[in-house]
Amino acid sequence: MDQQSQDFYPKLEALAATAAAGAVTVDADGIFPTAHIQAFQESGLAGLTMAAVVGGGGGGLRQAAAVVQRLGAACGSTAMIVTMHYCAAAVVEAHGSEELRRRVAAGGALTTLAFSEAGSRSHFWAPISTARREGDAIVLDAAKSWVTSANEADFYIWSSQATTGEGVSLWLVPRNTPGIVPGSGFDGLGLRGNDSAPVKAAGARIPAANLLGGDGAGADIMLSTVLPVFTLLSAANALGIMEGALSRTIAHVTATGFAHLGQQLSALPTIRAYLARMQVKTDLVRALIADTIAALESSAPETGLRVLEVKAAAGEAATEATELAMRICGGAAFRKETGVERHFRDARAGTVMAPTTDQLYDFIGRALCGLDLFA
Ligand SMILES: Cc1cc2nc3c(=O)[nH]c(=O)nc-3n(C[C@H](O)[C@H](O)[C@H](O)COP(=O)(O)OP(=O)(O)OC[C@H]3O[C@@H](n4cnc5c(N)ncnc54)[C@H](O)[C@@H]3O)c2cc1C
Structure with a gap:
């Protein structure tokens, strides 16, 4: 089942609905989202990136990013689990036995x-x-x-x-x-x-x-097979988290207001300007993800740089956008009633997962100066 197939989006939307329904409990109790991952495996999306010849969806990183982005908005934990599964599945696809590849393609094994x-x-x-x-x-x-x-x-x-x-x-x-x-x-x-x-x-x-x-040969596999999947899908999760925070923030400022003034929060120019900054940051990340996917698909000269940039940019933008969401929604965000504080906390993990933002900045600088990344 690739992104072109008719049932890709209906299956993804059904999975996202399941993940959204359980996200608050998963976060509050710190429990593994078993029902979400079971739905992921039963939907066929767990085998999305495995080759069609072993029964997989034959999809690529564009499709995997769409899955993670949508899940990131619904339940960041589920998106993270799916990200690590797709990273590990890429190694299985490239180096695993046919029996193992078939098992992963059929959704019969969760990997990390x-x-x-x-x-x-x-x-x-x-x-x-x-x-x-x-x-x-x-x-x-x-x-x-x-x-x-x-x-x-x-x-x-x-x-x-x-x-x-x-x-x-x-x-x-x-x-x-x-x-x-x-x-x-x-x-x-x-x-x-x-x-x-x-x-x-x-x-x-x-x-x-x-x-x-x-x-x-493991270091080569880490860098050539795993790194592009991990940085792109981490960025997709960050984008989903930003989208989730944005839609909750808009819902709050358009539905909540000052009764004594007869105005919604959205009547405040500062609120609208902060919201605009969230939107711009979100769309910048969306554009960089699209550019990174295009580079990967065409093996463009800038691919290596984009693979490093996309996680750093998305991780940082997600922390900034969710911080804006907290400010916009005020005390209501500080309590859990708007739901934006879950996105605020989820967004912070992306910057410290290796390669961390600071490591990526160093790698990008090294690449620009023609230096060895790991010297
Ligand atoms: C939610 C979550 C899930 C994770 N899942 C997995 C997983 O499935 N598999 C897995 O293998 N790992 C996983 N990790 C681990 C992750 O990839 C990192 O290894 C881990 O977060 C690093 O934490 P640390 O305390 O060891 O950082 P440290 O290495 O102690 O880093 C501390 C600080 O030093 C900075 N720093 C370190 N080296 C450099 C450098 N060369 N240049 C500039 N700054 C540098 C870092 O950016 C950071 O700010 C996960 C982490 C998180 C938070």
């Missing part, structure tokens, strides 16, 4: 990335964790610091040092592998339902055949 580590923190390209070969098995030891869907994913795309100690390798790690221990609970500021918990590996044994790509 286990990259960040307690030791190297946001520098995901430099794992401290190890993979040791013992006959036909690989023994993993690691302290992963943040894994979205840690307690819910069927398997992780897992980074470690290569078995030789030279470079990075990626592995397919089923969550139920003995020695793999996800931490419990995620009590975050925003995206409170995304179950982003630490995961430990203590002598966890997986088949050597679970290597994805070559031993030591």
Whole structure:
């Protein structure tokens, strides 16, 4: 099912409605949105980006971004879980077995990335964790610091040092592998339902055949296969969050007013100007996302730069736009009655997820100066 197929938008709208209905509870209780993810898997959208030859939708990043954007407006936690699934699915599509690809294409497995580590923190390209070969098995030891869907994913795309100690390798790690221990609970500021918990590996044994790509080829896969998906879809989530905040803010200022003046909040020029700034920031992000997708689809020379820019720009714009929403809606936003404070909190995660905004600014500057990004 790609974006051209007739049932893409009806299925997406139905999924978004399910996600919107549960979003407040997911956020308030910090619980994994099980019903939303079940609906995602049953809708066929979980296999959207897998190739048609293995039963997937044959869709690309344009379609995946549309899904994440729509979900971001409804439930940021669900959009985050879906983002990590599409990132991991890209690795499966490129390097997984046909059996695994078919399973993901059919929506039969939720996937995620286990990259960040307690030791190297946001520098995901430099794992401290190890993979040791013992006959036909690989023994993993690691302290992963943040894994979205840690307690819910069927398997992780897992980074470690290569078995030789030279470079990075990626592995397919089923969550139920003995020695793999996800931490419990995620009590975050925003995206409170995304179950982003630490995961430990203590002598966890997986088949050597679970290597994805070559031993030591993991960094290339991270940068060429995962990074464009992650930065674009993070930006799509930020855009969805901005749209959600904008529509709630407009609803508030046009429905609430000063009885003694006979005016709505929208009668105030300052309110309208702040609203205009929200709209402009939102549309700038929308335009940059469209430009990034166009660059990716045509392999344009500016693609690498756009892939770095889009997450930095969208993440920062979302924090600014949702801050404006809080100011516009006043005390009503400080309480939960307008719903904009959930978007305000959700928006903040995008700037600290690696590559963080500050790392991206450094990478962009390095690229502009012709310097090595990771020197
Ligand atoms: C909601 C959420 C979900 C997540 N899900 C996943 C997941 O599914 N899988 C996964 O692998 N990880 C995940 N992460 C982890 C994420 O990608 C980062 O690794 C993590 O947020 C970094 O936090 P830290 O405290 O270790 O940051 P630190 O590395 O301690 O950074 C602290 C500060 O230093 C800055 N900084 C660090 N290095 C540089 C640099 N070179 N240049 C300039 N500034 C720099 C950072 O920008 C930041 O402001 C998730 C994080 C969040 C918040």
